[in-house]
Amino acid sequence: MVAVRGAGSARWAGTALAVLFPFVLAGCGVKEEEPVPARPVRVAAVSFTDAHAERSFTGIVVPRTEVQAGFRVGGRIATRLVEVGDRVKPGQVLARLDSTDLELALKGAEARLAQAEAQATQTAANLKRYTPLLASGTVSQAQFDQVKAASDAAAAQKREAESSLAIARNQRSYSALTLEQGGVITAVLADAGQTVSEGQTVLRIATDQGREVAIDVAEGDVARLTVGGAATIALWADGDIALTGTLREITPVADPASRTFRLRVTLPADAPDTVRLGLTARVSFPDANSPALALLPSAALFQQGDKPAVWVLAPSKDRVQLRPVEVAAYRPDGVAVKAGLKEGELVVTAGAHRLDANLRVRVWDGGLP
The missing domain is CATH 1.10.287 (Helix Hairpins)
Known part of the structure; x- marks a missing residue:
C-alpha cells in the first residue's frame, strides 16, 4: 500500500512540474523576442526634367537710356512745366530760367x-x-x-x-530746357525759385528708345551666357505676361562689392504698356547643353563620408539602400541631382539620418502610426 501511494504521488508530482515549468520560466524573465515594427518613411519618385536646366534671375524693368536733364547755363528757375509721369515730346519746353x-x-x-x-x-x-x-x-x-x-x-x-x-x-x-528725345519724366530734382548751376540735374527722363530688364548674374553663370541669346521674361505682378527678350549687354567688369555682372535684356518693341518701369521680372535663359536634373528636397540628402548620397527604397519595399549621387546645384527649393539615380526610383525625403540598411521600413501612407 505504501509503495502504491508513493508511485501515485510521483506521477502527480511530475504532472504538476510539467504544467508549472512554463510559468516558472516566465517568472524568471525569459521571454520570446517580439518583431521590430517597420519604420514608416516618406518617399518621392525621382523625375528628371529639362525644366531645371534653365537659369533664372530676378531683375528690374528699366529704360534702355535715361537722360539727366539740366540747363546749359546757370540761373534761377522761373517755371517748371512738367510733372513726374508726364510724357514729353522732342523739343518740348520742360522748364525755363529767369532770362x-x-x-x-x-x-x-x-x-x-x-x-x-x-x-x-x-x-x-x-x-x-x-x-x-x-x-x-x-x-x-x-x-x-x-x-x-x-x-x-x-x-x-x-x-x-x-x-x-x-x-x-x-x-x-539755353534758358529754355528742351530735349531732342521724347520720353517719360521719372524724377523732378529742382523746382521753381531754386538757383541751379550749369549742368545740374533738374529732371530725369526715361527716353522712348525702349525698355530692358537689368539683372545681376554671378561670375559662375555669366560665362555660360552670350550677347544676342534669347531669354524668357515673366512679370511677378502679372503671371499671364510672357515675353521673349534678347541679351543685349554684359558689363565687362564685375561689381567690386557684390562680385556680380550687370546684364541688360531688351524687351520686345511690342511689349504692352502694363510692363511699367520698376516692375520686378524674372529672366530665364535656356541651356540646351545642360543635362536633365532631378530636384529633391534638401532633407533627402545624406552625407556618406565626404560625398552626398540618398536612401533609395529597395524593390522589396521593406528595405532602403544608400546610393551615392552627383549634385548639380544646391538651390533654395531643393537639391538638383544630375547622376546616381534612375527615373521612377523612390527616394526617402525625410529622416535620412535615422535610417539603416538593415532596418525594416514601410512607405508612410500619411496616417498616424
Missing part, C-alpha cells in the same frame, strides 16, 4: 559788336587811303604797316565780337 541777366548779356554783346564794326570800318578806310600814297612815296613803308596792322586788329576784334554775340544768343536760348 533777365541773359538778355542783358546779349545786349552787351550786340553793343560790343557795333563798336568793333565801326572800328573795323574806319581802319579799313584808312588802309584804303594809304595804299596809293605808299605807291607814290608820299608815306613811308613803316607808316603804311602801322595802318595795315590797325586795320587787321580791328577786323579780328569784329570777328571776336560776332562770336561773343553768337554765344550770348545761344545762352539766352
Whole structure:
C-alpha cells in the first residue's frame, strides 16, 4: 500500500512540474523576442526634367537710356512745366530760367559788336587811303604797316565780337530746357525759385528708345551666357505676361562689392504698356547643353563620408539602400541631382539620418502610426 501511494504521488508530482515549468520560466524573465515594427518613411519618385536646366534671375524693368536733364547755363528757375509721369515730346519746353541777366548779356554783346564794326570800318578806310600814297612815296613803308596792322586788329576784334554775340544768343536760348528725345519724366530734382548751376540735374527722363530688364548674374553663370541669346521674361505682378527678350549687354567688369555682372535684356518693341518701369521680372535663359536634373528636397540628402548620397527604397519595399549621387546645384527649393539615380526610383525625403540598411521600413501612407 505504501509503495502504491508513493508511485501515485510521483506521477502527480511530475504532472504538476510539467504544467508549472512554463510559468516558472516566465517568472524568471525569459521571454520570446517580439518583431521590430517597420519604420514608416516618406518617399518621392525621382523625375528628371529639362525644366531645371534653365537659369533664372530676378531683375528690374528699366529704360534702355535715361537722360539727366539740366540747363546749359546757370540761373534761377522761373517755371517748371512738367510733372513726374508726364510724357514729353522732342523739343518740348520742360522748364525755363529767369532770362533777365541773359538778355542783358546779349545786349552787351550786340553793343560790343557795333563798336568793333565801326572800328573795323574806319581802319579799313584808312588802309584804303594809304595804299596809293605808299605807291607814290608820299608815306613811308613803316607808316603804311602801322595802318595795315590797325586795320587787321580791328577786323579780328569784329570777328571776336560776332562770336561773343553768337554765344550770348545761344545762352539766352539755353534758358529754355528742351530735349531732342521724347520720353517719360521719372524724377523732378529742382523746382521753381531754386538757383541751379550749369549742368545740374533738374529732371530725369526715361527716353522712348525702349525698355530692358537689368539683372545681376554671378561670375559662375555669366560665362555660360552670350550677347544676342534669347531669354524668357515673366512679370511677378502679372503671371499671364510672357515675353521673349534678347541679351543685349554684359558689363565687362564685375561689381567690386557684390562680385556680380550687370546684364541688360531688351524687351520686345511690342511689349504692352502694363510692363511699367520698376516692375520686378524674372529672366530665364535656356541651356540646351545642360543635362536633365532631378530636384529633391534638401532633407533627402545624406552625407556618406565626404560625398552626398540618398536612401533609395529597395524593390522589396521593406528595405532602403544608400546610393551615392552627383549634385548639380544646391538651390533654395531643393537639391538638383544630375547622376546616381534612375527615373521612377523612390527616394526617402525625410529622416535620412535615422535610417539603416538593415532596418525594416514601410512607405508612410500619411496616417498616424
